[in-house]
Amino acid sequence: MEIRHFITFRKVIEMGSFTQAAEHLGYTQSTVTSHIQALEEHLGAPLFNRMGRKVSLTDIGTKLLPYTQEILDTYGKIEGITSEGQEMRGELKIAAPESLTVYRLEPILSEFRKKFPHVSIRLTNATCGDNKKAILNGHADLAFVMLPQMQHSDLIIHPLMDEPIVLVGSPDCSLTILDERYKNQKLNECLITNEKECSYRRIFEEYLREQRIAPASTMELWSIEAIKRCVMSGLGISYLPLMTVKGEIQEGTLKVIPCVGGFQQIFSQVAYHKNKWISPALKMFIEITLKHARDWSCAEIV
Numbered sequence: 001m002e003i004r005h006f007i008t009f010r011k012v013i014e015m016g017s018f019t020q021a022a023e024h025l026g027y028t029q030s031t032v033t034s035h036i037q038a039l040e041e042h043l044g045a046p047l048f049n050r051m052g053r054k055v056s057l058t059d060i061g062t063k064l065l066p067y068t069q070e071i072l073d074t075y076g077k078i079e080g081i082t083s084e085g086q087e088m089r090g091e092l093k094i095a096a097p098e099s100l101t102v103y104r105l106e107p108i109l110s111e112f113r114k115k116f117p118h119v120s121i122r123l124t125n126a127t128c129g130d131n132k133k134a135i136l137n138g139h140a141d142l143a144f145v146m147l148p149q150m151q152h153s154d155l156i157i158h159p160l161m162d163e164p165i166v167l168v169g170s171p172d173c174s175l176t177i178l179d180e181r182y183k184n185q186k187l188n189e190c191l192i193t194n195e196k197e198c199s200y201r202r203i204f205e206e207y208l209r210e211q212r213i214a215p216a217s218t219m220e221l222w223s224i225e226a227i228k229r230c231v232m233s234g235l236g237i238s239y240l241p242l243m244t245v246k247g248e249i250q251e252g253t254l255k256v257i258p259c260v261g262g263f264q265q266i267f268s269q270v271a272y273h274k275n276k277w278i279s280p281a282l283k284m285f286i287e288i289t290l291k292h293a294r295d296w297s298c299a300e301i302v
Contacts, residue, residue, distance in 0.1 A: 001042050003075055006068045008035035009047065013065065014139055016054055039064070069138040073277050090281045091120040095131035096144035099224055100268055103243045104160075105144070108292050112285055119281045127197040135273050141282055142272045146241065147199045148264050150271065158286070160268040160293035164242040165200045167257040168249070170234040179260035184212045190236030191215035192227050203264050204239040211261065228254070241266075268293075 011021040012032065022029045040047055047061035057065065076090070096105060101123065109121065124140070128147050134140035136154060150157050169175055175189055193201050208214065219236060221227050224244050231238050232253050248254040270289055272282070 001039060003071070005035045005039050006071050008032055009039060009064070010068055010072065010138075012036065012048070012055065013057065018055065065137075073138075076279060077277050087118045088116045088280055088284070089118045090279055091122060092142065092281055092285055093122045093124075093140045094142050094144070094285075095124050095126060095134040095140040097128050097131065097146055098125050099146060099241050099244055100144045101125055102224070103241070104268060104292075104296070108285075108289050111292075112288050115288075116281060116284065127195060128199050129197050132271070135271055135276075138273070141276065141279075142270060142285065145199075145269050145271065146266055147269065149267055150269055152271075154274055155271045156274050157269055157271040158290060158293075160270060160289070161296050163266045163268050165203070165239055165263065165266055166242050166245065166249075167204070167237060167239050167259050168231055168245050168254045169237040169257050170232055171252060171255050172234055173237065173255065173257070175237060175257055177258045177260070178213070179258075182211070182213050186214045186216065187237075188216055190217045190219055192219045192221060192230050192236040192238045194221060194224065194227065196220075200239060200241065200266055203266070207259070207261060207263060 008021065008025065008027070011025055012018055015021045015024060018029055018032045018036075021027075022032045025032070036047060043060060043064070045060040046058050047064060048055040049058055105123075109123075112119070112121070124134075126134070128145040131140065131143040131145050132147075132150075132152075132155075135143045136152075146163055149159065167178060169189065173189065175187065193204075195201070215237075219230070221230065224240065227238050227240065228245060228248060230236065232248065237257065245254050249256060270286070272278075272286075276282075278286075
């Protein structure tokens with residue numbers, strides 16, 4: 001067994017197929033197959049159930065996964081050994097939702113890139129729930145989420161900032177406030193929203209259920225920018241993080257529709273596994289993130 005076999009094994013799990021793993025690793029599919037076969041021959045059992053183009057772990061594959069993570073973490077520590085004066089190198093795997101990627105991470109990534117140009121950053125976007133899973137299963141080194149205050153025995157979590165969520169509509173939207181008058185009523189407006197797994201969508205829909213308020217219809221879109229465009233065009237209303245619509249509210253192309261009743265607070269947070277080896281690159285990325293979070297808070301106070 002060789003390190004590259006374990007790297008291939010983990011990549012197949014991440015991508016869900018031999019073909020996609022080969023593309024990301026720069027191998028032929030036959031090479032990926034040979035790496036997996038080498039592990040299977042050594043263990044005397046198959047690691048994957050092959051169902052068409054997709055694969056899933058067998059019981060033996062599931063048992064091998066945590067050991068693979070330990071092996072690759074140790075390998076990363078060895079690769080990360082640098083003598084004084086050498087450039088920092090390595091790879092960081094970061095998971096974040098679209099909202100934080102677009103509206104919070106740019107200055108963090110920019111500063112880190114300027115200071116450590118030889119560290120490769122692999123940034124993936126997914127729902128906050130999927131990002132949390134990514135650090136728990138070792139697919140990401142660090143995850144950003146927007147959730148109610150997170151607590152988990154296996155995670156180190158740094159709250160970054162309270163992220164207000166607001167209901168917005170176009171300036172011509174007839175809805176000016178959502179209060180007790182709409183209880184047990186159906187709104188004329190369409191609710192324009194993102195994926196069902198989104199944390200703040202779930203909170204707002206729970207509020208509507210409790211108030212027995214129903215939107216005329218629901219439109220699901222793939223990005224916050226698309227949602228904003230539709231709301232500005234008068235196609236409906238949306239419940240979005242304030243940071244994503246602050247500019248449009250100031251310009252007058254969107255208006256805030258106050259909602260009577262309390263909502264669960266949402267925070268931007270950064271988290272990593274408590275057993276994760278903190279490489280020099282990861283340590284510096286966390287420090288830069290926390291510094292920028294302090295700047296965000298100071299800007300809000302001003």
